[in-house]
Amino acid sequence: MLKILIPTLFLLPTTWLTSSKWLWPTALTQSMLIALGSITWLNNTTDTGWTALNSYIGTDPLSTPLLVLSCWLLPLMLLASQNHLSSEPMNRQRMYITLLATLQLFLILAFGATEMIMFYVMFEATLIPTLLVITRWGNQTERLNAGTYFLFYTLAGSLPLLVALLMLQNSTGTLSLLIIPYAKPLLLMPFGSKIWWAACMIAFLVKMPLYGMHLWLPKAHVEAPVAGSMVLAAVLLKLGGYGMMRLMIVLDPLSKEMVYPFIVLALWGVIMTGSICLRQTDLKSLIAYSSVSHMGLVAGGILIQTPWGFTGALILMIAHGLASSALFCLANTNYERTHSRTMLLARGLQIALPLMTTWWFIASLANLALPPLPNLMGELMILTSLFNWSAWTLILTGIGTLITAAYSLYMFLMSQRGPLPQHMLALPPSYTREHLLMALHLIPLLLIILKPALLWGWFAC
Amino acid sequence: MNPFILSILLLSLGLGTTLTFASSHWLLAWMGLEISTLAIIPLMSQHHHPRAVEATTKYFITQAAAAALILFASTTNAWITGQWDINFDLHFFPASMLTMALALKMGLAPVHFWLPEVLQGLDLTTGLILSTWQKLAPFILMCQIMPVNSSLITFLGVTSTLVGGWGGLNQTQLRKILAYSSIAHLGWMILVMQFNQQLALLALIIYIPMTFSTFMIFKTNSSTTVNTLAASWAKTPALTAITPMILLSLGGLPPLSGFMPKWMILQELTKQDIPLTASIAALSALLSLYFYLRVSYAMTLTISPNNLNATTPWRLQTTASTLPLAISATISAMLLPLAPATLALLSL
Numbered sequence: 001m002l003k004i005l006i007p008t009l010f011l012l013p014t015t016w017l018t019s020s021k022w023l024w025p026t027a028l029t030q031s032m033l034i035a036l037g038s039i040t041w042l043n044n045t046t047d048t049g050w051t052a053l054n055s056y057i058g059t060d061p062l063s064t065p066l067l068v069l070s071c072w073l074l075p076l077m078l079l080a081s082q083n084h085l086s087s088e089p090m091n092r093q094r095m096y097i098t099l100l101a102t103l104q105l106f107l108i109l110a111f112g113a114t115e116m117i118m119f120y121v122m123f124e125a126t127l128i129p130t131l132l133v134i135t136r137w138g139n140q141t142e143r144l145n146a147g148t149y150f151l152f153y154t155l156a157g158s159l160p161l162l163v164a165l166l167m168l169q170n171s172t173g174t175l176s177l178l179i180i181p182y183a184k185p186l187l188l189m190p191f192g193s194k195i196w197w198a199a200c201m202i203a204f205l206v207k208m209p210l211y212g213m214h215l216w217l218p219k220a221h222v223e224a225p226v227a228g229s230m231v232l233a234a235v236l237l238k239l240g241g242y243g244m245m246r247l248m249i250v251l252d253p254l255s256k257e258m259v260y261p262f263i264v265l266a267l268w269g270v271i272m273t274g275s276i277c278l279r280q281t282d283l284k285s286l287i288a289y290s291s292v293s294h295m296g297l298v299a300g301g302i303l304i305q306t307p308w309g310f311t312g313a314l315i316l317m318i319a320h321g322l323a324s325s326a327l328f329c330l331a332n333t334n335y336e337r338t339h340s341r342t343m344l345l346a347r348g349l350q351i352a353l354p355l356m357t358t359w360w361f362i363a364s365l366a367n368l369a370l371p372p373l374p375n376l377m378g379e380l381m382i383l384t385s386l387f388n389w390s391a392w393t394l395i396l397t398g399i400g401t402l403i404t405a406a407y408s409l410y411m412f413l414m415s416q417r418g419p420l421p422q423h424m425l426a427l428p429p430s431y432t433r434e435h436l437l438m439a440l441h442l443i444p445l446l447l448i449i450l451k452p453a454l455l456w457g458w459f460a461c
Numbered sequence: 462m463n464p465f466i467l468s469i470l471l472l473s474l475g476l477g478t479t480l481t482f483a484s485s486h487w488l489l490a491w492m493g494l495e496i497s498t499l500a501i502i503p504l505m506s507q508h509h510h511p512r513a514v515e516a517t518t519k520y521f522i523t524q525a526a527a528a529a530l531i532l533f534a535s536t537t538n539a540w541i542t543g544q545w546d547i548n549f550d551l552h553f554f555p556a557s558m559l560t561m562a563l564a565l566k567m568g569l570a571p572v573h574f575w576l577p578e579v580l581q582g583l584d585l586t587t588g589l590i591l592s593t594w595q596k597l598a599p600f601i602l603m604c605q606i607m608p609v610n611s612s613l614i615t616f617l618g619v620t621s622t623l624v625g626g627w628g629g630l631n632q633t634q635l636r637k638i639l640a641y642s643s644i645a646h647l648g649w650m651i652l653v654m655q656f657n658q659q660l661a662l663l664a665l666i667i668y669i670p671m672t673f674s675t676f677m678i679f680k681t682n683s684s685t686t687v688n689t690l691a692a693s694w695a696k697t698p699a700l701t702a703i704t705p706m707i708l709l710s711l712g713g714l715p716p717l718s719g720f721m722p723k724w725m726i727l728q729e730l731t732k733q734d735i736p737l738t739a740s741i742a743a744l745s746a747l748l749s750l751y752f753y754l755r756v757s758y759a760m761t762l763t764i765s766p767n768n769l770n771a772t773t774p775w776r777l778q779t780t781a782s783t784l785p786l787a788i789s790a791t792i793s794a795m796l797l798p799l800a801p802a803t804l805a806l807l808s809l
Contacts, residue, residue: 091698095702106716117724120715121715121716121720121797122715122716124714124715124716124720125715125716127714128709128714128716128717132705132762135758135762135763136761136762136764144758144762144763147754147758147762148751148754151750151754152747152750152751155714155747155750156744156747159740159743159744159746159747160740160743160744162724162727162743163727163731163736163739163740163743166727166728166731166732166736166739167731167736169728170731170732199740
């Protein structure tokens with residue numbers, strides 16, 4: 001673990017000490033080497049389930065895919081940000097890379113933490129660099145409101161989580177993830193344990209986000225610069241899912257009745273946010289609501305606590321992370337050329353930028369969960385386990401899948417097909433950097449088709 | 462001010478607090494409190510500005526009333542129990558009176574009304590002394606009379622955190638914001654004081670560098686309102702980048718040091734089986750966080766060419782030393798990894 005942590009930490013001196021000519025290439029190379037090194041974590045062979053284990057940090061089949069995703073995303077974020085930051089003073093460029101690198105550090109520590117309080121501290125710590133990236137480098141006035149919503153929604157959910165974790169520590173004496181699965185459940189008065197269950201889960205449900213508590217997400221995703229949108233969509237939402245999966249084990253007998261309202265909200269949210277996507281004029285807002293929709297499915301899969309549910313949730317999280325981040329990068333290529341997010345302004349782009357259409361096509365297909373992509377695998381596993389839990393959910397999830405296909409196709413057709421508008425005269429052609437960025441997003445997604453067992457979590461055997 | 466007079470006043474200030482620390486007799490403790498009050502009065506009104514004189518008068522009246530109440534309570538306790546020694550437990554009636562008197566001295570809700578107005582009338586340096594040094598003596602006395610009347614203490618604590626949060630929401634003057642921040646933090650300290658005095662001391666020890674850094678940052682920028690902070694990016698770019706960290710640490714966000722006392726206090730409250738109080742206190746910290754966030758928005762996160770919401774003031778080179786601010790800023794932002802060492806040093 002230190003082989004990855006120390007190079008990530010030393011990304012900070014790298015950004016401040018390299019000369020301005022070599023800043024971006026060096027940062028990119030170092031983060032890419034870290035990402036390639038992190039892929040070695042996927043080799044989970046120990047019998048206990050925990051690999052690379054020391055007193056504070058360890059990896060297991062649940063956290064490794066998410067860790068690899070976070071590490072993979074940093075070079076991609078740097079590639080995506082290079083253009084819009086080139087006009088800023090050098091110190092601010094270095095500050096931006098520093099914020100992304102510290103976010104990376106906190107994410108690795110969060111996914112690798114074996115103790116729940118460490119996970120909590122790192123979970124909260126990721127808020128600060130993200131807040132600074134959104135509110136300082138976002139482009140519209142609304143970014144201040146977006147930052148406030150982001151911070152306060154997450155904190156209002158997670159402060160009760162801290163108290164709940166401390167109560168658990170009081171009763172079991174430890175919060176180590178290696179021991180908690182074997183500890184006695186927390187025994188409180190009936191009403192008290194329901195409140196305690198809710199306190200444990202609400203933080204992660206807000207982060208995921210669950211449909212009723214999702215208002216921060218469209219604001220934050222839209223106002224953030226591209227690196228902020230990428231990391232939010234790809235990794236930070238998955239922190240919520242990961243936390244839920246870890247804590248579910250401890251909450252067991254209570255969850256039987258408590259999950260009902262949240263499953264309802266999750267599945268209804270899939271349909272509602274999907275329908276909202278069909279009416280969006282803002283491209284980034286469409287992709288943001290699509291994230292809420294997919295994460296509603298993930299939440300549903302986790303809340304029913306079955307092996308296929310968990311596996312489907314993990315696969316969908318990784319696949320959605322890559323696909324959604326790719327879509328945000330594509331939206332950014334539009335934004336950098338037209339300085340507008342309105343879909344109506346940048347349409348018919350297949351004529352102007354035909355090579356980018358390939359990436360738009362693959363990313364849209366990934367978003368609508370086309371076989372044999374892992375997105376479909378995740379969605380099908382969740383769908384099936386929900387059907388097993390209750391046959392009626394098939395109506396909701398089926399309609400949800402249909403709406404997802406509809407808005408993904410709508411997004412593709414609006415941006416790529418049709419006549420090129422008359423006012424688009426001076427579009428720079430697609431840079432190699434942008435093609436590299438899209439390839440690095442979508443080729444791993446395609447490679448996962450060959451061995452999805454890497455992402456199956458605890459049930460890979 | 463004449464350097465001899467200034468040194469006499471500052472030394473008397475130190476003497477007063479030290480006398481209270483060292484005393485085991487209630488009369489001596491009271492005398493120490495009076496000496497520090499009297500010593501700070503000329504410091505507050507040194508500029509002879511009407512607003513400063515008004516602040517001085519308000520401070521004198523409230524502190525004198527509190528000190529008189531302390532004298533009365535300790536005398537009543539001596540009458541009832543026959544003991545003047547601080548180490549012996551107080552009878553419950555003088556104990557409650559003493560608690561309210563010390564609350565008035567420190568500026569806890571619901572007797573906090575003097576603090577924002579007094580702090581607003583002072584210049585930043587005297588305000589700093591009021592917020593940090595003047596809190597030490599009543600704090601120590603409060604620690605020594607515990608445990609007393611648990612519901613009163615919890616009421617003082619929760620009310621202070623809520624008032625500190627809500628009161629600061631409508632402020633644009635930085636000194637009033639810091640006053641409400643002081644009320645909120647003292648509320649947290651009081652909450653845990655009845656169970657574990659060392660944790661209250663930890664909270665105080667972390668709070669003092671954070672407040673010191675904030676006052677020093679405002680002094681470096683010569684700004685007293687939120688709007689004038691907006692020009693600091695041109696004066697001190699590095700300080701502008703660090704200030705959000707200090708402010709968010711005041712708000713208690715991990716991974717900054719301000720999280721440490723809050724975490725430990727929540728842990729202690731949960732161990733003592735009052736998780737509901739713990740949750741209320743935790744959520745009230747969000748109120749304070751809102752106005753800290755607003756100050757950091759105005760100062761750092763809306764930098765030109767995005768927004769410029771203040772006219773640029775005169776930028777004069779400062780001759781003051783920057784070392785104290787450097788040290789206290791580092792402590793206020795980066796002490797959380799050293800939490801085990803800090804707790805061990807307080808023999809927890």
